[in-house]
Every structure is written in structure tokens, then in C-alpha cells.
Amino acid sequence: MMGPRQEAQPALFYEFSLEDHVPQNHLLRSIDRFVDLSGIRTYLADFYSHTGRPSVDPELLIRMLLVGYCFGIRSERRLCEEVHLNLAYRWFCRLDLSDRVPDHSTFSKSRHGRFRDSELLRHLFETTVARCIEEGLVSGQRMAIDASLIEADANKQNSTPKEEWDPAQVDPDDAPRAVREYLATLDEAAFGAASEVQPKFTSHSDPASQWTAARKGPAFFSYSDNYLIDTDHGVIVDVEATRSNRQAEVGSTKTMLGRVKARFDLHPERLIADAAYGTAPMLGWLVDRKIAPHIPVLDKSGRSDGTWTRADFEWDAANDQYLCPEGHELKQFRRNYSDPNRGPTGKGTARYRALKEVCQACPSKAKCCPNADARKITREEHEDARQVARDIAKTEQYVISMKLRKKVEMLFAHLKRILGLNRLRLRGPCGANDEFLLAATAQNLRKMAKLLPAPQQPRKA
Incomplete structure (x- = not known):
């Protein structure tokens, strides 16, 4: 009926x-x-x-x-x-x-x-992080860091090649808000001072954004969204907007670790990251602060011709020298200097050399330095920290850390697929920072809602 x-x-x-x-x-x-x-x-x-x-x-x-x-x-x-x-x-x-x-x-x-x-949005985000800590979702023992490219609201048609771009010719009084913010960040480590290399193109509408082809596809203007997370439950404990280059992304690590220490008194025992963060200065900075670097070492000392690499030489710290597989010494200095400025400084890259007559008579010269009179090895300032990271990479905890690092990538996938933040709507460094803070706040709130759901109440009859 x-x-x-x-x-x-x-x-x-x-x-x-x-x-x-x-x-x-x-x-x-x-x-x-x-x-x-x-x-x-x-x-x-x-x-x-x-x-x-x-x-x-x-x-x-x-x-x-x-x-x-x-x-x-x-x-x-x-x-x-x-x-x-x-x-x-x-x-x-x-x-x-x-x-x-x-x-x-x-x-x-x-x-x-x-x-x-x-800075209300930063205050809102930190209030959410404090609530996560209060609910027991953050221990602060193991943290992971990574960055993801977010396309800026800019395009190549409205841009200028680097040969024709001069910030000194921009009049701040007549410039849009995003351009004024760009001029204000020229000396900041996260933007203008991150690298001396100028991008190939500079956008007129958002000059602080970075022209990049990091995705192995067509280049575009972007910002980097940097996340520092606690790996217990994948809670974002800090977020930072930077230009999309490695120097700015790695530099944001120090900023975020210092901020969570000051704001929440969180000091991780280990930091997990990919090889982009495995530079010698970064590893040295972490080791000096008693943070174990669970990070692959960024090492370019390998050789493709089959000859001995630096890893084949034994380091003798007590005598400040390397020993080759044949037992010969490679020293940085072979006499005492009356002028201390000419001797070992302990800073920068040190060069260790074997004696020419020793290498010429060595039966393994073809495996060591076939095209040179004597073998030379360079040692960076933070080589001790690099060795700490190499030793950690041989442990079972490192294997676990590499699996935990995927939690950062999952958060970025959620950010782009579920929250729809593939492209920014706001321009300028402040606009990017606002969007990243709000998105991270939303992700933390959704995380708490999932892990600590509201108790179900019976419906009224």
C-alpha cells in the first residue's frame, strides 16, 4: 500500500x-x-x-x-x-x-x-600537544622527523628567471603582503639564508616559495612542511614551514627540538630520520646533545673503481692517524709546529697522507692508489659522530626505528589524501605556517578522537 x-x-x-x-x-x-x-x-x-x-x-x-x-x-x-x-x-x-x-x-x-x-595558531597547536601529553600519548623518548613538499599558490607563468630577479629593486610599500613577508625572511635560516644557491625561477605572487623538481617530475613552486613526531602514537609535537631545500629542512630540526624542549621539557633519547638528515654537522649537533642519531649517514667516500675506500682503513684516535690494510700510517702532520695556528685545529676537514716512498714500494698500491703517488684520506670535523651513527645502524633498535619512521610518512599521506592539503591556499611564509599549524592541530585532534573515543550514551526513547 x-x-x-x-x-x-x-x-x-x-x-x-x-x-x-x-x-x-x-x-x-x-x-x-x-x-x-x-x-x-x-x-x-x-x-x-x-x-x-x-x-x-x-x-x-x-x-x-x-x-x-x-x-x-x-x-x-x-x-x-x-x-x-x-x-x-x-x-x-x-x-x-x-x-x-x-x-x-x-x-x-x-x-x-x-x-x-x-601567534594564536601556534598557541592553539601547542595547547593540543599539551593535551596529548596529558592523555599519555606522548613519552618524548623516541622522535622522528621528516619533510613533505606542499605546492604553493603560484605558477611559472607569473615568475622571473634568477638572472633577472633582484630583491633590492622591490619596493616594500607597493608590494603585496606575500612579497613583504618574503623580504622580511631574507635573513632567516628557514628561508632566504638557508642556501646561497638561488632558485631557477622566482614567483611574483609568492617569491618565498621554492622552485623545485624534487618529485622527479615537472617542477613547481612549493613550501616544505616539516613534522617532528613522537613515535609512540604518531602525535605531531612540532611543525615548521620552510623553503623546499635540504639545508632549510635539516636546519628546522634544531629549531623544533629546541622549541619542544623549552615548551614541553621533551628531550628525546633518539631521533629517527632519513639519509637527508645524515650530514656531519647535523649528526655532531645531535651527539653533543646526547641524542642518539638513528639516521643513515650521508657518506660520499665510496669509490666505484674497486679500490680501497676510507672504511677499509682503521682509525687510530690515540695517535691521530689512519692505518691502511698493510699496516702503514697515514698522518695529518709529521712534525711539531712552533706556531699553534699551523698545527691541528680540530675544525673543518683534515687530510691524512701516507709517505710517498712507502706507497711506491707497497705491493697493494694497485688496490689502494693506482693513479696517485701516495694515498690520501679526508676526515671531517664530526667524523666521530658519523661513526656513532654507523655503529647504531648495526643494531636491532635501528631496524625498529626505520619501521617507526614510516609513521611520519603516513601522517603526510593523511594530510594530503584525507585533509586535502595538496596545494596551499594562502601565500607567503606566514600563510604557509598558518595552514601547516591548523592542519597539524586537526591531525592531533583526530588522533585523540580515534585513540580515546567518546563514551557512547543510550539514545532517548
């Missing part, structure tokens, strides 16, 4: 509760338990005027941004439409059915003003 036609019947009064219409197993119910914005108004009090027209509640704006990044809603205009229509989003944002959703332009004004001046 066909039922009656369904028609909307107007009524004068409705009894409606958002609480009753949001499912108990909805993701936002679990996330809401870990979002504490009670102190946000006090945090921003100094950045608001005491007179004038009342502003939109900053807590409402933050909750809407969290909804957008948790559910991959990249457009703020679309976010406003979704919050207007979706009952669960309204419930999370503390909006009643009759409450008006803020205009999308409000986000830009707040983000470029009070939010950025007060």
Missing part, C-alpha cells in the same frame, strides 16, 4: 534540540572533548580595542577553522555554507538554528591581523 504524499506542514512552534540530532558516534563529538578554548579570549585581550563595534567571537572562528581542516573543507566560503547547513557543524561551533554564520571575509581579516600578531 502506497503511503500518503509527504508534504511540509508549517507550524507556529517547534521543539528542536541540536544535541539530540548529532549522532553519538560522530567524529566531532570525540574531538569536542579535547578542544579547550576557554582561555582564548584572555589570550587575545590585548589585541582588541576597548571601544568600537563588537567583533565576531574568536572562539567561533577557531571552531569553524577546525571543522574545515578536520574534514578537508579547503575553501572558507564553502566552509561558511557547510556550517550553515550541517547540524553537527553547528553543534560543534556552538551555533543555534537561528544564529547567523560569520561571513567568509571575517577569517581573512582576523588571520592577517590579531591571529597572526598574537
Whole structure:
């Protein structure tokens, strides 16, 4: 039997509760338990005027941004439409059915003003990390670091070759916001001062972004999203935006480790990373701070002609010399210098040489230095730290660490596939930093919601 036609019947009064219409197993119910914005108004009090027209509640704006990044809603205009229509989003944002959703332009004004001046998004992210620590999801013993390329909002058609680009000719007063931010970061280690090598092209709309072909495909402008995670449950403990080159990415490691030490008193016993972080200065910095480097050593001392490599020579630290497989000595200095500036300095790259007459008479010269009169070996300043990393690489713990490192890559895959952060919407270093902080905050909230779900309540009859 066909039922009656369904028609909307107007009524004068409705009894409606958002609480009753949001499912108990909805993701936002679990996330809401870990979002504490009670102190946000006090945090921003100094950045608001005491007179004038009342502003939109900053807590409402933050909750809407969290909804957008948790559910991959990249457009703020679309976010406003979704919050207007979706009952669960309204419930999370503390909006009643009759409450008006803020205009999308409000986000830009707040983000470029009070939010950025007060570093509110960094404060929000660190508050989330503190909650993860409180819930026992972070031990701080083992950490991993990695970087991922995120395409910038720029293209080659609106760019200039490096031969024609001169920052000194840019007038900051007439430049867009992203260009002014670029000029302000020319001396920062994460951007302009990361490398002396200039990129092949510089974007007019976002000159701080890096022209790169690191993905072995067509080149594009990008930023690097750097994550420092605790490997216990894959919680992101710090995030940093840098230019997309190895020097900037490796340098961000020191920044993030120092920040988590100062903010949360976290000092890992080991750091896990790939070979890009296995440079001698980086390994030396970690060993000096009692952090075990579970990192492949970036070593270019190997030879392709089959002759003996540096690994075939034995290091004699007591006598500051190498011993070749035949037992001959390779020394850096063979006499005492009256001038200490001419002797061993302990810094930079040291060169160890065998005696010419010894090598010429050696029966293994063809295996050692067939095209040279005597064998020479270089030893870097942080070679001891490199050897520490090589010794760690022979342990079972290192094998486990290499498996744990994949947790960082899984977070980047989640960032791009689930949260949809394949390309930035905001320009400039500050825009990239804002997006990375919000995305990392959303990932941590989703992590807590998954590991610590909200208790299910029986539905009302």
C-alpha cells in the first residue's frame, strides 16, 4: 500500500534540540572533548580595542577553522555554507538554528591581523600537544622527523628567471603582503639564508616559495612542511614551514627540538630520520646533545673503481692517524709546529697522507692508489659522530626505528589524501605556517578522537 504524499506542514512552534540530532558516534563529538578554548579570549585581550563595534567571537572562528581542516573543507566560503547547513557543524561551533554564520571575509581579516600578531595558531597547536601529553600519548623518548613538499599558490607563468630577479629593486610599500613577508625572511635560516644557491625561477605572487623538481617530475613552486613526531602514537609535537631545500629542512630540526624542549621539557633519547638528515654537522649537533642519531649517514667516500675506500682503513684516535690494510700510517702532520695556528685545529676537514716512498714500494698500491703517488684520506670535523651513527645502524633498535619512521610518512599521506592539503591556499611564509599549524592541530585532534573515543550514551526513547 502506497503511503500518503509527504508534504511540509508549517507550524507556529517547534521543539528542536541540536544535541539530540548529532549522532553519538560522530567524529566531532570525540574531538569536542579535547578542544579547550576557554582561555582564548584572555589570550587575545590585548589585541582588541576597548571601544568600537563588537567583533565576531574568536572562539567561533577557531571552531569553524577546525571543522574545515578536520574534514578537508579547503575553501572558507564553502566552509561558511557547510556550517550553515550541517547540524553537527553547528553543534560543534556552538551555533543555534537561528544564529547567523560569520561571513567568509571575517577569517581573512582576523588571520592577517590579531591571529597572526598574537601567534594564536601556534598557541592553539601547542595547547593540543599539551593535551596529548596529558592523555599519555606522548613519552618524548623516541622522535622522528621528516619533510613533505606542499605546492604553493603560484605558477611559472607569473615568475622571473634568477638572472633577472633582484630583491633590492622591490619596493616594500607597493608590494603585496606575500612579497613583504618574503623580504622580511631574507635573513632567516628557514628561508632566504638557508642556501646561497638561488632558485631557477622566482614567483611574483609568492617569491618565498621554492622552485623545485624534487618529485622527479615537472617542477613547481612549493613550501616544505616539516613534522617532528613522537613515535609512540604518531602525535605531531612540532611543525615548521620552510623553503623546499635540504639545508632549510635539516636546519628546522634544531629549531623544533629546541622549541619542544623549552615548551614541553621533551628531550628525546633518539631521533629517527632519513639519509637527508645524515650530514656531519647535523649528526655532531645531535651527539653533543646526547641524542642518539638513528639516521643513515650521508657518506660520499665510496669509490666505484674497486679500490680501497676510507672504511677499509682503521682509525687510530690515540695517535691521530689512519692505518691502511698493510699496516702503514697515514698522518695529518709529521712534525711539531712552533706556531699553534699551523698545527691541528680540530675544525673543518683534515687530510691524512701516507709517505710517498712507502706507497711506491707497497705491493697493494694497485688496490689502494693506482693513479696517485701516495694515498690520501679526508676526515671531517664530526667524523666521530658519523661513526656513532654507523655503529647504531648495526643494531636491532635501528631496524625498529626505520619501521617507526614510516609513521611520519603516513601522517603526510593523511594530510594530503584525507585533509586535502595538496596545494596551499594562502601565500607567503606566514600563510604557509598558518595552514601547516591548523592542519597539524586537526591531525592531533583526530588522533585523540580515534585513540580515546567518546563514551557512547543510550539514545532517548
